[in-house]
Structure formats: C-alpha cells, structure tokens
Amino acid sequence: MKESLFPEKPECMKHPLIKPDTVEQRLYQLNLAGEALKGSSLVVLPTGLGKTIIALFVIASRLQRFGGKALILSPTKPLVEQHAAFFKKVMALPEEEVLAFTGSISPAERERLWEQGKLIVSTPQVIENDILTRRISLENVSHITFDEAHRAVGNYAYTFIAEKYFESAKNPHVLGITASPGSSDEKISEVCEALHVQNVAVKTEKDRDVRPYVQEKEIEWLQVNLPAEMAEIRSYLEKIFDDRLAIIRNLGFSAGSGKYVSKKDLLLLQKKLQGEIRVGGDPAVFSAMSVVAEMMKVNHAVEMVETQGIEALRKYLEKLDAEASSSKASKAAKRLMDDLYMRKTLYRAKECEVEHPKLELARRIVCEQLEGNPDSRVIVFTNYRDSAEMVVNALSRVSGVNPVRFVGQGSRHKDKGLTQKQQVEILERFRAGEYNALVATSVAEEGLDIPATDLVLFYEPVPSEIRSIQRKGRTGRQHKGRVTVLVTKGTRDEAYYWSSKNKEKRMLNSMHGLEAVLGPKNVKKSSELSDFDSVSFISDSKPESKQNTKLDSYPEFQGIESESMDKIESGSLENTEDFPITDFGDPGKTEGKNGKDSEIISHTKDIKLQKNSDEIGKKEENEKDYANIKEKQKTLVDFGTASGESSDSLLKIIIDHRETKSGVAKTLDRLGMELRFMALEIGDYIVSDRLAVERKRTDDFACSLIDGKRNLFAQLSDLARVYEKPVLIIEGEDLFTSRQINPNAIYGSLASIAIDFGVSILYSRDEEETASILKILAKREQTENKREINPHGKKSASTLAEQQEYLISSISNIGPKAARNLLSYFGSVEAVMRADIEELKKVKQIGPKTAARIREVLESPYKG
Template identity: 60%
Template structure:
C-alpha cells in the first residue's frame, strides 16, 4: 500500500509520497531552485509541496506559470483535486478571461495558474501586483531565455515581492552551459537539483523503455530527384561565390550556416550597399528554399515534397511573391523536379515502416496507444492518411494553431478534444508535430515512433518521455542512411549526453545548502539519509507614455517599464505611442512596414498620424528592411521619401525593441521634462477628404504610389479622365513610365471575367 502525503492544505489520500519528490521539494524550499527531472516523474507534485509549505508559512498567493492554455487547464484540474482550499481561491488566468474580471479575481485568489503572457500584460497595465506572491513555479522553465515573458515576470517578482521564492521545473534544460546559465540568471536561480532515471530513489518508479533505431535506404528514384535539386544548389552556390560570398562546405552546409550568412548580408545593407549585396540576399533565399526541399526528399517523402513545391509555385505567382521564388519557379531543374514528383508514384520507404510498426503494435496489443512524431505538417497528414487505410488503426492528426496555404491549424479547444478522444480510445494513434512534445496531459503510450531524428536534445527528450510512464514503453526512430537524418541522430545523442554531464557538474558546483524541513511537514518515518536585480533608470521616473493596447504584445512596453517609465495602456485610434500633446509615434517592424506597403494600409496610417499630431514620428525597427518579401529597394526608398517629404513625418531607425524603448523614453523626457509638455491623447482617425479618396482609388493600381497618383490627378483633373486616357497621354505625365501606363490601360480597358 502506498503512503500518502499528509499536510493541512493537501487533501488526504490524493498524492502518493515519493522520497525523491520530497528531497527535491526540500531543496526548492531552501532557495530558488531549478529542478531537472525526467518526464512522467511528477514535477507538478514537487510544485504542489513547495506551494503548500509557502502558503502555510507565509500566506499570500502562490502562482504556477505554464506556456499554453491546455497546460494551464491541466494544472488547474490537478490543483483543484488535491488542494484543501475553496475552489474559488484556485483560479485559472488565460487570455480568454476578461482583463477587468482578472483584476477582481486576483484580489480573492490564493493559487493562480496562468499563461505567462497574461501575467506580463497584467503587470504592465498595473491590474495586479506581485508584492504578496510568496512563490512562483515556472513550468517548462527552459523557455526562460531571450524575450520570453518568464524573464520579465521573474525580474518584477524579485523586485517587488516581499518574500520571493521561485521554482523552475523542466525535463530538459539544454545541453550548452550558456543556455543553462541564461535560464538560471533569468529566473534568479541559486541552486540546481537533478534526478535521473538511474538514481536509487527514482529507480522504483521507472518503467523499462526500449529504444530502437531502424536504418532505411533512400530509393534510386528519390536519389535522382535529390540530384536535380543538388544541381540547382550547385548553380546558386556558384553565383553566390561570383558575388563575393563563397560557401566552402557546400555539401554539408547547415541551416545555421545559411542563417548566419543572411544575418551578415542584412548587416551590410546599412548605409549605401553595393548592388551585389541585394543580389546575394536574393540568391541566398533561393538556396534556403532548395536546401529545405532536399531535406524533405531525404527525410520526409515525395508527398511532402509535392505539397511544398505547390506552395512554392503559389508563392511565386502571387501578388507578393519574391524574386527568389519567381526565379526558382522558372528554373529548368526545378520544373523537372516538379514534373517527376507529379508523375512518380514512389514514396519514401519510411512510410511503409510506419504502417508495419504501428499495425504490428496494435495487432499484438489492441488496447495500445501510439504516438507518431513528424517534424512537418505535410508529413503528418500523409502518415495519417496512410494509417487510416489499415484495419484497427484509428489515427488523428495533431498540429499547432497556425494556419497557412491549404493547411488549417487546430484551435486549443480542438487540441484538448483530440487528446480526450485519444485517452478514451476513439483514436489509438496520434500523428503529431512538435505541439505534442511538451507538457500536455497525453496519456502514457506503449509506442513512440520518430519519423525522423531531431538534433534538439530538449525536443528529443520530451518526445521519448511520452512512453514508459506507467508501464513498459518502446521508442523507435527511423533514420535514412547517408542523409542528414544520420547527422541529426548523432547530434541528438551527443547533446543529450552533454546535458546530463553539464547538469551534474552544475549541481555539484552550486553551494551546498541545508535542506528545508519539508520532510517533517509532509511525512513521518523517513530514513535519515533522505533528510538531507534589477534597477530603474531614476531619470525616467516621472516620464509617462501612452501605449496602444495592441503594442503590449511587443517587448517595447516591457523595456519601457524596465527604464522606469510610467506606462498608460489605452486603445489608440491613431499611433502606437503618445509622448506629448504634439508627438505620437507609429512603430513598425521591418516586415510589418513592407507588408503594410503591399496592402496599402501604410499611407492611411501615416496620413491619420500627420493630421492628428503636430510632430508625427515613424519608427522602423529591425535591420532587415531591404530584405523583406523580395521588395524592390527603390519602392521602399520611394515610400520613405514620400512619408518624410509629403506627409512631414520624422523617420527613426532602431535595431530592436530595447533600442526603440530607449529612443521613446529619450524623446518623452525631452518633451515632458525639458519642454514641460503634457501627454495628451487627441488623435482620431479622420474620414478621408474627397481628394484623398481620389488618390486612394488611383494608388490602388499596382506600381502606383501616392506621388504618382497625385501627378495623374493633377494632370487629368479627375479619376474618370485618368481611366479614359490613352497610352500616349499617360506617358507624358511626370512619374509615369511605359510599364505603368500599360498597366493602367490594361486595368481600365480589359473586359471583366471571373
């Protein structure tokens, strides 16, 4: 008979007593701790023990942060079942809960389970304060790097809480010392506690997990398609070399190498770059697309390649298609690939292996559950379709929320429903992408099948952890010989070993601390061997900036708060930031700037800004403006010129969100402190005047910007006369060349056909 945890705040006979969990919880109560524990061994129970102890000793609130809504709901269900607290004191915060309601709920809650983005927003908008929070658990804490919300919340927590303590829990913190150190620094971690499947107090709870590697040959027909793609790569590498950007390890070039060169080229776009830089960027875009196609042939299959080629073709002939995609669509070898893929009835032999392995598993054990992991959605769809043809196999595709061309994602509600149906046996095979790797309450499975190896040790560990939880499990990984599958296989193994070694070293290097008396709080009869900043920028403390509600999703607001600026969140009709009664700012990331040029929204926003404020500002953030969506640099320069000269808007360029925040706070300080100006929200969208409506109609014709539209209207006098003008009349107008004149005549004079 198992022993159960006994504590005033935990319901009797609900949580099994495990010594390794008590040991880890004791360490986590002594100081802020990163706990690394294999998947399926009850990291949430450790969080429960620490929260119960902190609530009993210090009161206040405790909080659990988890990356996704399904995870939040899963944790909330567990805590409501085991905490001896009124249910109205155990609260779930997600984006679907009204912000005003969250502020009211916060006052009454004792245990808060939330997504980090919601808590970050509520801190920024001052709906909540963390001063009386006595503990925070950061679930899947390996995410606490870069600009992820965990980092900001931890900063504010240790800055404002009267008695802070945090716990980071993860199965896989990463293999590099730098990654682990960044997680610890972000969460103010002072101690690391690691348990592995070989530790003596963990061994009784470990079930056998067999790991098999099946090596597969690539068929001759698929090698021929790969050879055609390699010829395209060879040609593009040669052109890149001619432009002065050689890649020396062409046969073994990695995605990381290509991205590194892309970053270098984007850096060279500043100032007055040579034409070769633009050419190199465009050719590199082709290489990245073809390199991805090669990976699909080697590791996925022809059905996935067929879908990818179809998307490339759609991109090439769409209105916003890049020059790179257009050139590829016209390439002789690419056309041969498309034709062969279309005519070939061959498929990657991996698919037959999947069908055989899954069928044998379910035939021998009809009540089994199986997860098949695939890196790409197209492959997941192909596998699902193939498995559905086998009697007794009931597969379902399980993907993320994002949708793209001919590929609709699943909402979180749909994801939860599918998992419940998988538990109930309505489906017995889950064909999943990375969305099923992390944390979701997917039942223990008999078999986990990798369609391909993955180089990430974090993701590999998460996938393997989906079996061997409550009974023996089996992991099978399919590897195509002589391809990047093998490289990923060795990379993953090496990184997993390195991670285990690093964690042990880090744990040993941390200062020894006396364990908390948690074992006395929760248990009796335990063997003796088990009882073992941030600063504001003061000069900004009186500065206020009004921030549009939608901008909270960027990290600019977070960086403003770090600088001590008082943020006032409002829904703004005009602009993103208001710095004084005369200055409002529109912020656009490079990609967003180009997209708004294409969909014609840019000049409407700029016009509203310039009409509403005396000194309007546009900030363009990021260093890749001239490398977005294959946009002609002359078109971008033309738009920037019009914004500055025609609309009188000041242009500023920033590297990133932190740089933007520094610029905003500096301008706001100058206005509010030096010039003694008030922050005044008075901008509203103006109804366009007749001339602006006329300009809008003409500028909706491709290749015609605001300046050319005004030239046409000034020359002909009306929209009607512009449309009636013939080719010879049109080319006499300033800013109208032969190509534009021909386009106007084509649109105005062609018969309408649906």
C-alpha cells in the first residue's frame, strides 16, 4: 500500500504559480490545503510536517483566482527572512514581487514597495503600524497567512490586522497555521474568533496519511537528585518563605488553598491586595503587599536552586544584595536581605562548590551525541539567560563541542541581548556546522527551520503545552530525532512536567471537539483527497467527472490519481491516547513570549464544545457566568462607539510615533478617529491647539518618581509651558502597588503636578479607556469649542550646545548622535550649513542619502 501511495520518487506540485520540480506532493498537505480553500481556516499540524507548504498551495490558488496581493505574517525577523527565501525559491513570481518587510526598512520605503509587491512576508508589528498610519491598504489583499496563529489573542498585532482586513478587503481569506493552538477550549476559540476562522482542520502524527512522513522521535526524561548542599540552602529559603506566609496570615490574608503556595497563588493574592488598596485599604494591606514582594523573590530563589544550580542562584542573590544596598532600595528588599536565614543562604551559595547534577548530565548527553555522530546538531533549551551562559561555559570545556548562546534582543542586568542580525548569523553558522550545540532560551522555540537537529535537550521542563510542543518540534524533521528532559526529583520540575503533559492531552481533546464543530460541513470524508481532484493537485491523468467537489472554483489545480486517494482513510482524528506527549514546564520570566500560561476566558458565543468531565464542565459554567457579567458592564469604549458620531465632523488626533506600540492608537482607530503620527517633542497626544496629553502607565509613573533619568516633572513642565490645557493620564490600577513607594510620596507628587504645574490629572483602567478619554477630549475641543488641532512647542534647551544640536537634528534623518558628529567636525551650525555633499559625507554616520537630504532642505525654495 505504501508503495502505491508514497512512491520512492515523489511527484512534485504542478501549478502556474509554483516553479516546476520544487515542491514535493504530499497527500495530507493537499488535503489540508483543500479544506483551507473552502473558507478562512485554522490548520493544526505537528511541527516539521510542512505547514508552510500548505500556505503555499493556498496562496497560489487565491492569487490565481482573485489576483491582488497575498500577505504572510510571522512573529520574528529571522522567521520572516526564512519564509521570504523559501517563497522566492518556489513561487513563479518575479523576485522583486516577493518582498520581506521588517522594522529595518523605513516606512517610506515600505509604502513604495507595497505597491509593487505581489507576495509580502512581514512581521505583524510592521503591518499594524502601516495600517494605523494609512501607508498601506488591505483592500486588494486576497489572502493572509498567520504563522504561529496561537499568538492571535489579547492585544497581539494579529487580532488588529485580522479585524481591519475583514473590514476593508474585497475578497478576504485567512489561513492560520500552528502546531499548538492551546490546551483549553477557551484559548482555541479565542484564536478562531480573532482570525474570523470558519473551518478547523487537524492532522496528527497518528493519521495514516501523515504517518509515512513522520520520523521516529525518541522521548525520555531523566531524573536527578538534588545534592544535600543545595537541599540545605533550599531549607533556609523555605524557612524565610514560611515565616512571611505566617505574617500574611496574621494580617488576615491567605495565599493558596493547600499546603504548597505557588507563584500563581502569590500573583492572585497580590492582585487582590491591589484591589483593596484602590478602595481605601487599611495599613495592613500595604504591609501585606510588601511581604508578598519578599515571598515572590524567595520563591524565585527556591526555583533557581532546585532547577538551575548554584551559579544561577548566586547571581540572583548578588543582584538582590546590590539592590538592597542601593539608595533606592525598597523596604522589602532591605528587610529580606537583612534576614538571618537569607544571609546564611548568601554565604552558603558563595562557598558551595557543588554543581547541579543537571549540568554534568547535560554535558555528558551532548558529548555522547556528538562523539557518536560528529555531524550532529544539538539544541539545549533553558528558561534563563544565566543558565544558558552556564551551560555554554560547561560545554565549551568539552572537546568536539562548539556551543553558542542564542537569546532574545532585550537587554537585561549586565547582559546585552542579540540583535536580529546576530540571531540570523548564529543560525546560519549553526546550520553550516560551525557551531554544533545551540544553547537557547525560548526565542528559538517557534518556527525556525533547523532541519538537521538530532537532539533537543530540555535543561528543565516547562509548564506550557505550546512551548513544550514547539521545543520538541525542533528535532525529528528529516531523520530520527531524540528529546531528553532533565528533571530534579521532588521539585517543581516534576510538577511542570506533568502540567505540560496534561495540557497537551487536553489540547488534543479540545481540537477533536473544535474540528467537529467548525470542520467542513456536509462532507462525509473530509480528508479524502479525491475531493480535490478538480483542484490543481498534480498528475497528468484527468479525474473522473463524478469526483468533482465544492472546490471546482479552483480549476488551476490539475487533479491527483483518484485510486490512490480512495485508499486514504481519515476524516476524523484517530485515538490519541498513545500519542507521545512529553513536556516540561517553565517558571517565571522567560524569553520572547507575549502570551501567558494562565487560561484566558473567551467570549465566543457560537462555539459550544462538549467537556471531557463534569468537573471541567462545571468550571466552564462558572467562567461563562463571569463572562456574561463582564459583557453586561458598559465601558467608555461602548459608549463611544454607540454615540453615533457624525462622519461630517471627523475627530482628529496627532499621536507621537512611539505610541504606535501601545493599544491606544488601535482603539482610537476602531473609534473612528482620524490618526496622524508625528515625532512629538512634547506630549504623547495632541487634540487641539491648546490641549495636549502626556500618558503614563502606573509603573512608569512610579518609576519616574525614583529614577532621575526619567524626569517626569521636566516633561510636565514643558507640557504646561507650551499648552494652555495640559493633561496627564495615569493608566492602570496599581498606582500604589507597582513599586514599593510610600503612598504619601505618591499623593504628594500628584498634588504638586496639579497645583504647582497646573496639569489636569485623569485616570484610566487600561489602554481602551485611555482612548475613550482622548476621544471625549477631542470632541470637546474640536466639535464643541471649534478648536483647530495644531502641534507646537519644543523641549526647553538649557544650554547653547543643546540648542545647536537641536537645530541640526531638526533636519530629516539626522539624529542626536549624527548632529553632534556634524558639529564636532565642522565646529559650528553655520559651517554645517555651508558644507557641500562631499564634505558632509566625510562625517561619521552621514551617508550619501543623508548628505543629499541636508543640502535639499537648505537649498530648495520654500513653497509653503
């Protein structure tokens, strides 16, 4: 049977928009593509089985039938470049029509390229910004692929883009692709609702048409014992934690319902305390907040010693000690580091020379793999950068192992991240074999095409089923792979392992139910490939007329042999109880993730899935009750959209370009306001010639009071100096708890802002409410008071040098550094203005384009 269905020399796809002999024909991929073409769809397929190929088939069909453009969205720049290279290789389009968009391309250049592009691969943030600023229109986009579609939740850019796409496109069609949509019905439903999905198609490694392409994946988890020295250090930390827990209970609060108090329990208690403070909590609430802050630090330290090792713990404790010794230290930090048991912990951590047994085991496993097969590639996943560095140092001492650390872009304490260019270079060198061990944080979990990885090693489990599946998918793509998980016995490692394993099972069960509800209607054998004879699927033989399907509208595909299709049995998922599920949990802060492990309550109304047990059903009933209550509560956004503003008086607002990253601009767009983005020196939002708004999140506001570099009062001083009606919006609900600052200091600052600076203070709960307040202010100013919108004002320059730098940097494309370089080179503003292009090009950071732009600004006639 396999010989007839899967010949030794596989056939290749034939399609007018796909280059001949470039893409292998796999029946399950054609099957999924055919289902996806029936309507906007979510396709779930294990990692390494060609989700991008399915997207290719769908894109080719949509472009062939509807023309226009196709858009592929992927979360990171390395993924964008990877996809762009693939589509340039296989699509029969001129190379200049297959484009990659990232933040490194200027907005003006993206606007120009958008017009010529036929297939654009982009990060979602770039497209989101270009939609908001009206640089591009999705009207003629006939298809969008959302890669790693499980990210389409909350305020992620995918949700906004999908919303605007279905509002404006002539022939909208969406394909979401993912290996791991989430463990709960609510999460999966939220993704489907955000992407306007009508159809869900699922394949697993157990499906008969998929099985021949699945490489064996050996999964093992190895247990180690926590050394006595580390157990002793942990006992000191546990005594501190128990002491603080007793204080919390004496203050009248409780954390958790059982003996073990998790980080989630602490976060829930912290949220509850914040709520009590907002309604005028007594002094005990503030004391409890401070104690909870200590407990969270101790909880993290326990995690370090249990799952990472002494070196990671030592670095964390040294950081806490330095924080407690600083002049800006909180009471919680000082009190914690003065504790006798914490001093003992710090002392023992410094003198302890015992390594965590995981480190030696990781070293041995990697060494054995590379000794047995010198051409192997190994990926070691760890949750923390410090641990990644520790593992790299350990592997560097082993002959034949060439490790490299692979982390995200963000900078941490004494740790600068990797730029996207550096990430791409590292991956290329890893593929080429210059490095044979990639030690990575979560930034390497999603989508990266590293086909030759023979071993994936989890330094610790992660509790997220999505991250677990993504990690395991890095191996077993083209040949047999191996996954090994290191677990410390009797620690949270074990809890995380079982957590992710159970979530994976729940995810598969949820996908069963969702596919039954949102799967193709009136199709008895939904994955029989004979249904797709009329779609451009390969083979020179013509299909019989009786095998025509609903997809007759895609005649560009040339049909597959019907006999081979009839032999494929599918249509629903097979039993997955023996599906190899392994994974592994992750603690606190990890890299590169926008999502949370906590379940999200979805407000989806049309999707009702049968629960696996009475307990789960009861839980969902409670969540639905809560969701209904939430739906009945009106917000400012509801009132704003229901007010029926006349289109004759379109409200306008000018927004600082740095604010595009917030959700405020997206909500303003939904509220029907005309947005204009500028580089504002004063204020974040301009609503009239006299009213400007500075927006501060509560954590930013609190930090600005203790961090001299942020200088909130200088910002507000400029705002009040330039605008007659200055406004400060403080956004969030944790003003008094985001940092351990005496409430009297916050009240004093608010009083000074209002009385001394004359700035009006308004409060909002979140970004949506901030947007609604801004619309109300704009309506008052522009409609009722007939005020014009006019940005003006510059930051006050206290020195002559700053004024000179300001004059030069006001020229387009000249930043502060380049301005200083020009002034240092020429000596004065006048000399800069007199310099010709050749002289300007001699200055560091001034290239031909910038030099030409300077001369253009200085020499062109004024046409105001």
